[in-house]
Amino acid sequence: MKTGSITVILLSCLLEIANAAKLEVTEIRFKSITGYSHDQFTLKIRSNGTVEYVGQNFVDVTRRQTSRISQADFSRLVRKIEHIRFFQLDDRYDRYPLDKPSKQIGNEATAERTIVTDQPTEIVSVTAGNHTKTIEDYMGAPKGLYELEELILDVTRVSRWTGGSDDLRDVPYYDSFPMNRPVTYRALLEHFHTEGDRKKISGYLLMFMKNKAIQFDIDATRNIDLGKFDGYIVDASGYIKEKPNMGHKFVLKAFRPVRRYIPLKALQH
Numbered sequence: 001m002k003t004g005s006i007t008v009i010l011l012s013c014l015l016e017i018a019n020a021a022k023l024e025v026t027e028i029r030f031k032s033i034t035g036y037s038h039d040q041f042t043l044k045i046r047s048n049g050t051v052e053y054v055g056q057n058f059v060d061v062t063r064r065q066t067s068r069i070s071q072a073d074f075s076r077l078v079r080k081i082e083h084i085r086f087f088q089l090d091d092r093y094d095r096y097p098l099d100k101p102s103k104q105i106g107n108e109a110t111a112e113r114t115i116v117t118d119q120p121t122e123i124v125s126v127t128a129g130n131h132t133k134t135i136e137d138y139m140g141a142p143k144g145l146y147e148l149e150e151l152i153l154d155v156t157r158v159s160r161w162t163g164g165s166d167d168l169r170d171v172p173y174y175d176s177f178p179m180n181r182p183v184t185y186r187a188l189l190e191h192f193h194t195e196g197d198r199k200k201i202s203g204y205l206l207m208f209m210k211n212k213a214i215q216f217d218i219d220a221t222r223n224i225d226l227g228k229f230d231g232y233i234v235d236a237s238g239y240i241k242e243k244p245n246m247g248h249k250f251v252l253k254a255f256r257p258v259r260r261y262i263p264l265k266a267l268q269h
Contacts, residue, residue, distance in 0.1 A: 023087075025078045029125040030152045034058060035118045043156055049074055051156050060163035073155040080151055084144030086126055087133045093141040096213060097177050098240075098248055119212050122149050139212040143175040146210070170258070171233060173210040177240060179248075184237040188261055189218075191230050201227070206236055206250050209261075216240065216250035224252060233258040 026047045032040040034057065041059050044052040049069050055062040124145070125134040137145060153159070171186050188207040193200065204226045208214040218236075220226060238253040 023078060023082055023126075023128040025081060025126060025128045027125075027127040028077055028081075028152065029123075030149070031123040031125075033121040033123070035120045040120075041158070041162055043152065043158060045069065045074070045077070045152070045156065047074060053156070053158060053161050055161055059161060061161040065161055067156070069155050076155065077148075077151060080144075080148050081126055084142070084148060086124075086135070086145075086148070087128070087131075089135055089142070089145060091134065092136040092138065093145070094136075094138040095140045097140050097175065097211075098179075124149060124152070141175075143173055146173045146175075167263070168209050171209050174208060174214075177214070179240050179242065182237070182239055184235055186233060186235050186258065189226060189229055189232050189234045189236070189255070191227070204230070206252075209233075216248055218252050219249050220252040224255070226252075229255075229257045231261055233261050 028043075028045040030043040030045075032042075034040050038057040040057055041053060041055045049071060051067045051069055053061075053065040053067070055065075119139050122137040123134060124137070125132055135141075135145065137149065174185060177183075185206065185208070188209055190205050190207055191201045192203055192205055194202040204218045204220075206216045206218055218226065235256040235258060236250065236252055237255065238251045240248055240250055242248050
């Protein structure tokens with residue numbers, strides 16, 4: 001047998017294996033829970049394209065709704081599930097990305113963890129064959145899972161029932177926050193007050209609008225006028241450092257204003 005023929009046969013076998021390994025997804029479910037543990041809405045998407053929505057709290061439509069998505073859109077969801085290796089991901093993500101890993105002290109393992117309460121939660125379930133995998137995203141999920149959640153909301157056009165809309169399409173989701181290395185992030189620049197004095201600005205925060213519970217106090221030199229762009233989405237360049245007993249700080253070296261941020265709720269009133 002010629003070498004070329006062997007190569008063709010090998011490629012054909014590999015293609016058959018790859019096709020056999022593709023997930024036969026029959027159902028995708030999505031559940032949104034508000035920051036105070038109120039069920040907000042659920043979605044059920046079947047492989048034939050049917051979509052079932054049930055609204056519960058803090059949405060425009062609270063009754064059951066049905067619609068359809070195209071087979072092409074369902075295939076997009078399946079490809080994303082495969083691409084992020086959904087069935088190999090953790091069952092729950094609840095760590096602040098800057099938490100330190102566990103350390104062995106004597107016979108006990110300890111970990112430094114940030115306690116963050118009352119965060120909204122997204123739960124995604126995928127059924128393929130006889131197996132269902134459910135992942136709870138409380139915070140700190142990998143970027144791929146976040147992108148799957150966004151794709152589910154996008155292809156089902158759920159905002160027509162929830163009333164929500166994405167006014168942050170130009171703001172990325174980040175799953176990497178390296179320490180003491182030059183980085184540039186797009187985030188919201190906003191002032192904060194200390195307790196007891198609501199009139200005096202105590203400092204500024206860099207708030208990551210798509211990353212739950214991620215924000216940094218800003219250290220900046222006096223020649224950088226942060227107040228001029230208070231309430232703006234900015235591209236901030238600098239590095240993250242840890243200060244003893246003060247958490248993490250973002251040392252700002254330069255920033256570029258992108259646009260003023262006006263929440264959709266403010267526009268709707």
